[in-house]
């Protein structure tokens with residue numbers, strides 16, 4: 762495989778540099794997978810990815826899990842094409858799977874203000890799963906305004922705009938194979 766791993770990249774006219782490397786991501790996902798294996802042993806969790814941003818993280822996380830598990834997706838939109846949240850959550854794709862009685866793991870790329878995750882967790886209440894856990898690759902702890910439960914975190918990061926590994930800037934940059942941060946904004 763020839764992954765896209767530049768040192769710096771220009772996205773929508775702004776320069777980004779490497780912040781979390783492919784090796785760091787792989788090492789963290791190895792541990793997260795082992796933790797989920799252990800905590801869900803004997804159960805068959807269903808991973809619910811929040812589209813679009815989580816698709817790469819979810820695909821890699823799932824391949825680090827060895828117990829039986831399933832996957833489904835839900836699509837939310839709160840950002841538009843800007844670098845700051847619009848403050849509104851719109852559901853663009855519903856969950857197809859029946860979640861009643863299931864062990865659900867919500868998979869996010871990043872928790873920023875926490876608004877999207879708050880929406881997801883509230884949504885779960887009506888779907889009656891047996892249990893709900895939350896895993897996020899990135900957490901901007903200082904930016905989180907909504908009190909949301911987070912069970913597994915890949916990396917705590919500062920309140921800066923990041924890109925790559927599924928995360929976009931106005932829909933671009935998702936194909937970068939590691940995580941980048943706005944240059945001179947570290």
Ligand code: IMP
Pocket residue numbers: 811814839840846869870871872873874875876877878921922923924928929930
């Ligand atoms: P929240 O609802 O404010 O927590 O925002 C969560 C969503 O905003 C994430 O699922 C991402 O899609 C997007 N987001 C937040 N911060 C960033 C960032 O730094 N880069 C790219 N997308 C981001």
Ligand code: MG
Pocket residue numbers: 811812813814815869870871
């Ligand atoms: Mg997202």
